Amino acid sequence: MNESAQATSGEWVKSERQLERERVRRSRARRSASIATGSTIVFLVLVVWVVTNSPGWPRVRETFFDPGEFAKALPDVLSGFLLNIKIFLIAEPLILILGLLVALARGIRTPAFFPIRALATVYTDIFRGVPTILVVYLIGFGLPALRLQGIPSDLATLGIIALTLSYGGYVAEVFRSGIESIHPSQFAAARSLGLSHGKTMRFVVLPQATRRVVPPLLNDFVSLQKDTALVATIGPLDALRQAQIHAASTFNYTPYLVAALLFILLTIPMARFTDHLAARTRRRRGA
Amino acid sequence: MARPLMLLALAVALVGCAPADNTATTAGPAPSTACTKEQLKLITPGKLTIGTDKPAFEPWFKDDDPSNGQGFESAVAFAVAGELGFDRTEVQWSTVKFDSAFAPGEKQFDFDVNQVSITPDRAKAVDFSNGYYTVKQAIVAIDGSKYAGAKSLAELKDAKIGVQVGTTSLDAVKKIIQPTADPNVYNEQIDAVNGLKNKQVDALVVDLPTAFYVTAAQVEKSKIVGQFSSTGGTPEEFGLVMQKGSALKPCVDKAVDALKSKGELAKIEQQWLGSAAGAPELK
Numbered sequence: 001m002n003e004s005a006q007a008t009s010g011e012w013v014k015s016e017r018q019l020e021r022e023r024v025r026r027s028r029a030r031r032s033a034s035i036a037t038g039s040t041i042v043f044l045v046l047v048v049w050v051v052t053n054s055p056g057w058p059r060v061r062e063t064f065f066d067p068g069e070f071a072k073a074l075p076d077v078l079s080g081f082l083l084n085i086k087i088f089l090i091a092e093p094l095i096l097i098l099g100l101l102v103a104l105a106r107g108i109r110t111p112a113f114f115p116i117r118a119l120a121t122v123y124t125d126i127f128r129g130v131p132t133i134l135v136v137y138l139i140g141f142g143l144p145a146l147r148l149q150g151i152p153s154d155l156a157t158l159g160i161i162a163l164t165l166s167y168g169g170y171v172a173e174v175f176r177s178g179i180e181s182i183h184p185s186q187f188a189a190a191r192s193l194g195l196s197h198g199k200t201m202r203f204v205v206l207p208q209a210t211r212r213v214v215p216p217l218l219n220d221f222v223s224l225q226k227d228t229a230l231v232a233t234i235g236p237l238d239a240l241r242q243a244q245i246h247a248a249s250t251f252n253y254t255p256y257l258v259a260a261l262l263f264i265l266l267t268i269p270m271a272r273f274t275d276h277l278a279a280r281t282r283r284r285r286g287a
Numbered sequence: 288m289a290r291p292l293m294l295l296a297l298a299v300a301l302v303g304c305a306p307a308d309n310t311a312t313t314a315g316p317a318p319s320t321a322c323t324k325e326q327l328k329l330i331t332p333g334k335l336t337i338g339t340d341k342p343a344f345e346p347w348f349k350d351d352d353p354s355n356g357q358g359f360e361s362a363v364a365f366a367v368a369g370e371l372g373f374d375r376t377e378v379q380w381s382t383v384k385f386d387s388a389f390a391p392g393e394k395q396f397d398f399d400v401n402q403v404s405i406t407p408d409r410a411k412a413v414d415f416s417n418g419y420y421t422v423k424q425a426i427v428a429i430d431g432s433k434y435a436g437a438k439s440l441a442e443l444k445d446a447k448i449g450v451q452v453g454t455t456s457l458d459a460v461k462k463i464i465q466p467t468a469d470p471n472v473y474n475e476q477i478d479a480v481n482g483l484k485n486k487q488v489d490a491l492v493v494d495l496p497t498a499f500y501v502t503a504a505q506v507e508k509s510k511i512v513g514q515f516s517s518t519g520g521t522p523e524e525f526g527l528v529m530q531k532g533s534a535l536k537p538c539v540d541k542a543v544d545a546l547k548s549k550g551e552l553a554k555i556e557q558q559w560l561g562s563a564a565g566a567p568e569l570k
Contacts, residue, residue, distance in 0.1 A: 059391040141481055141485070144487055145485050147486075153485075155487070235473050235482060235487075237469050244453065249408060249453075250412070251389035251411070252408075
């Protein structure tokens with residue numbers, strides 16, 4: 001607190017103008033909030049009205065919104081969903097490690113290490129280019145067919161391998177763009193202080209780069225959470241598969257809705273957290 | 288002011304996508320008693336559209352081509368079409384994934400033939416014809432493997448079992464065998480077969496005719512361990528799938544019943560599924 005700004009009474013009071021300013025701001029905030037609420041209500045009422053008055057609505061209600069089916073499918077879908085969470089939690093750190101290593105490998109400039117750089121480039125090209133579901137299929141059915149010692153036969157493990165390979169490619173690119181976004185002067189300054197390439201990376205470039213890429217990384221992880229459902233194609237009983245089983249035995253689609261809701265519950269907090277971090281970054285930059 | 292305009296545009300867009308009421312979708316059609324070709328309500332006038340999944344597996348279909356009349360279900364479908372008065376050129380096939388066969392809304396077929404077992408739960412969502420085939424479940428394992436010699440269902444409790452998603456085989460596994468490990472559930476039959484080949488599962492549970500095909504043509508050195516009934520009392524039957532409240536149902540039922548009483552169905556069964564007998568019964 002700057003002392004000269006304080007009144008002689010020793011107690012700082014807001015000026016009339018400041019109070020007025022705050023009043024105006026408050027009333028504006030109230031006004032925009034009430035408009036937003038009103039328009040949201042109107043919009044929702046419209047949507048609900050259109051949907052419930054469509055000719056196929058009764059049929060849709062009983063095939064997609066059947067409370068009895070919902071309750072019946074929930075325990076199984078939930079137990080399957082635990083597998084999705086397990087896959088996600090194991091795959092995530094592996095993906096981070098793989099992505100970072102690949103990104104660093106692509107940054108190596110020493111001619112002798114060219115094969116490593118080339119390999120990293122080829123890896124990202126291939127695994128970013130192949131649809132994730134195909135990677136899951138090829139790994140899930142291809143690896144066990146090799147009949148090698150030590151190849152896991154557990155389907156969830158195979159799924160984790162496939163997702164890690166697929167997402168490692170994306171995350172490597174995210175890290176690389178983060179590294180490349182750091183101004184060259186930082187690198188030059190660190191080198192001129194006598195830091196080696198490795199130390200420069202470790203103490204100067206990566207800490208800044210990582211902070212910058214947190215939002216896109218989290219974005220990739222939201223996407224990964226959803227893609228754990230792709231592992232269902234090779235056979236383990238995850239949420240999607242359990243929902244499919246229930247749907248097939250009753251010819252009712254409500255179980256899919258159960259699975260969808262669970263995924264939303266998992267991804268929404270992550271999405272809000274991402275928004276929060278992005279907003280914090282903006283605030284720090286003084287925007 | 289752009290905002291009221293935007294809202295108005297939104298509202299217009301919303302109302303604009305409201306579909307026209309389609310009388311065809313309302314349930315409770317007047318059942319026409321006559322089953323002549325001209326009076327049937329078909330999705331393509333003058334043609335009988337039959338749906339089935341792709342890939343279509345033997346012994347139900349041959350060469351993944353339902354329109355050649357080869358394979359048990361293709362033959363049955365053409366026989367039913369014949370009973371309804373359609374010759375072979377008036378039958379068209381459409382690809383309908385199992386999952387979409389019971390989707391609400393307009394169907395892409397007059398009836399769907401896809402080894403769909405009739406169950407009371409399913410009958411709430413679609414109409415089934417009378418059953419055209421009574422099916423049993425069978426267990427397939429690699430010859431000489433741990434479970435190949437099982438003499439009872441209890442011996443299979445610790446086996447890792449593979450099944451195809453959406454099949455009654457899966458229900459049978461859950462209810463009858465109740466294995467200790469979760470079964471692996473595959474999208475397609477061929478995926479389950481590969482699971483057996485790759486030793487990811489110890490045994491497959493499929494319907495008996497499929498089991499014969501698996502052992503004869505798909506997996507070398509595999510054998511049928513035995514067959515069992517998935518439903519306690521009533522026999523499990525395949526039925527043709529139609530839209531809920533389909534006007535075709537009485538006519539299709541009549542056709543299936545006629546084929547049954549004439550011995551035509553038994554003949555087709557003998558021709559395509561003839562070997563599907565003689566597997567030991569497991570209790």
